[in-house]
Amino acid sequence: MKSRSLSFVIAVVIAAGIATIAAQEGHPLEGTWYGDYSTGNQKTDLTVVMKWDGKSVSGLINPGPNSKPLTSAVLDIIPGKPAPQGQQSTTGVPPTFKVRFDVDGMTFEGTLRNPVGGNRQLVGTWKRAAQSGAFQIRRL
Amino acid sequence: MRGPFTLAACLTFAVATTSGAFAQDAGAGQGRAAGAGGQGRAAGAGGQGRAGGQGRGQGRGAAAPSAPTPRWPDGKPILGSVPGQPVGGWGAGVTTLPQGQLDKIPFQPWARAAYDIRQIDQFEPHTRCKASGVSRQFSTPYGTEFVEVPDLKRMYIMDNGGPNSYRIIYLDGRSFPQNIPLTNYGYSIGHWEGDTLVIETRGLNEKFWLDTRGTPHTSQLKFTERLTRTDMNTMRYQATIDDPGAYTAPWTTADFNLRWRPGDELFEYICQQYNEGPTLMLGSQEEIDNTRFFVP
Numbered sequence: 226m227k228s229r230s231l232s233f234v235i236a237v238v239i240a241a242g243i244a245t246i247a248a249q250e251g252h253p254l255e256g257t258w259y260g261d262y263s264t265g266n267q268k269t270d271l272t273v274v275m276k277w278d279g280k281s282v283s284g285l286i287n288p289g290p291n292s293k294p295l296t297s298a299v300l301d302i303i304p305g306k307p308a309p310q311g312q313q314s315t316t317g318v319p320p321t322f323k324v325r326f327d328v329d330g331m332t333f334e335g336t337l338r339n340p341v342g343g344n345r346q347l348v349g350t351w352k353r354a355a356q357s358g359a360f361q362i363r364r365l
Numbered sequence: 366m367r368g369p370f371t372l373a374a375c376l377t378f379a380v381a382t383t384s385g386a387f388a389q390d391a392g393a394g395q396g397r398a399a400g401a402g403g404q405g406r407a408a409g410a411g412g413q414g415r416a417g418g419q420g421r422g423q424g425r426g427a428a429a430p431s432a433p434t435p436r437w438p439d440g441k442p443i444l445g446s447v448p449g450q451p452v453g454g455w456g457a458g459v460t461t462l463p464q465g466q467l468d469k470i471p472f473q474p475w476a477r478a479a480y481d482i483r484q485i486d487q488f489e490p491h492t493r494c495k496a497s498g499v500s501r502q503f504s505t506p507y508g509t510e511f512v513e514v515p516d517l518k519r520m521y522i523m524d525n526g527g528p529n530s531y532r533i534i535y536l537d538g539r540s541f542p543q544n545i546p547l548t549n550y551g552y553s554i555g556h557w558e559g560d561t562l563v564i565e566t567r568g569l570n571e572k573f574w575l576d577t578r579g580t581p582h583t584s585q586l587k588f589t590e591r592l593t594r595t596d597m598n599t600m601r602y603q604a605t606i607d608d609p610g611a612y613t614a615p616w617t618t619a620d621f622n623l624r625w626r627p628g629d630e631l632f633e634y635i636c637q638q639y640n641e642g643p644t645l646m647l648g649s650q651e652e653i654d655n656t657r658f659f660v661p
Contacts, residue, residue, distance in 0.1 A: 251611070253479065
């Protein structure tokens with residue numbers, strides 16, 4: 226029991242360390258994302274690695290022997306509105322970041338939450354033929 | 366709250382320990398007086414608060430009559446303190462690289478959107494004691510100190526406040542190494558063009574902003590700075606941003622002037638430990654997201 230607690234503590238410390246090191250302020254999609262997608266009540270783990278080369282986003286899911294490359298990945302930006310003159314900056318409407326990527330016959334479409342912050346998330350829906358469901362991934 | 370700050374405090378301690386050799390015991394009280402790292406956007410005592418404009422000692426107005434540019438025996442300008450005279454430093458400045466010319470900056474769409482969002486959330490890494498390189502170093506609270514070591518052909522640019530760390534500028538004619546590890550300060554090489562020190566920096570990571578306003582960059586950034594001490598009290602600063610990951614073309618800032626502050630020198634400043642206003646670090650008086658184990 227003690228060793229299990231110790232293992233948990235070590236795992237948490239390592240995870241926090243990795244997450245802290247990984248925090249970045251560059252392109253919103255760059256990095257490793259982890260979460261899941263659902264089919265009915267069943268959830269499946271999903272890891273997505275995305276890279277920005279200055280012109281396009283590339284990447285893969287589930288790195289390892291069963292990884293699959295992204296066949297397309299697009300970031301669309303819907304402009305926001307700056308705060309009116311003389312008002313608190315927080316009264317402005319931020320731009321919205323819409324993301325779509327295709328992989329292994331599946332299409333994922335979602336919206337970035339906190340798109341340029343360290344704790345950004347991508348939340349949306351996926352579909353493949355007649356199947357569909359929700360997904361959410363968080364940038365590590 | 367305790368978890369993230371405990372972790373951050375450990376990391377800050379590690380940084381403070383490694384840079385401790387450069388600290389001067391010139392006033393622990395100064396650090397405490399600064400509150401939230403001295404650079405809270407809303408409060409910013411002695412810092413470069415957005416509401417308060419640019420930090421003390423920096424500005425573009427007319428300078429008081431000044432002595433000529435000090436020089437080394439070989440004729441090169443001295444960019445830091447003059448041997449035999451009181452130590453001094455450069456006041457904080459360079460708070461915004463676009464300087465009101467946003468529409469002329471060749472942002473990629475995502476970079477402009479990121480910049481716009483940062484005007485709203487103001488969640489800058491530097492305000493959480495993260496070392497922030499190149500131009501952002503020159504808006505560190507309490508300014509910077511240049512320590513030139515001619516015998517070693519290098520110069521150190523010290524942050525007086527904020528992360529309380531330093532950047533090395535190599536002046537020995539070396540070239541950039543292959544596969545530079547990405548770091549907050551990058552790898553800086555300097556050379557002289559007349560009286561101007563030209564510093565080229567590569568190997569910058571994406572963990573900081575280029576200025577307090579949130580000008581974005583990627584790890585593809587090649588950053589060139591031109592520093593000219595035009596007289597004893599004035600350092601002209603200009604930067605060129607070449608980053609195909611965030612901009613469609615290289616662009617160059619207008620000139621900034623840093624002001625000399627005689628008597629300023631490094632003092633012990635432990636950014637996290639002396640933070641007495643964590644909510645001020647977010648600028649808009651917002652609370653930190655406590656749902657995460659770490660503070661990004």
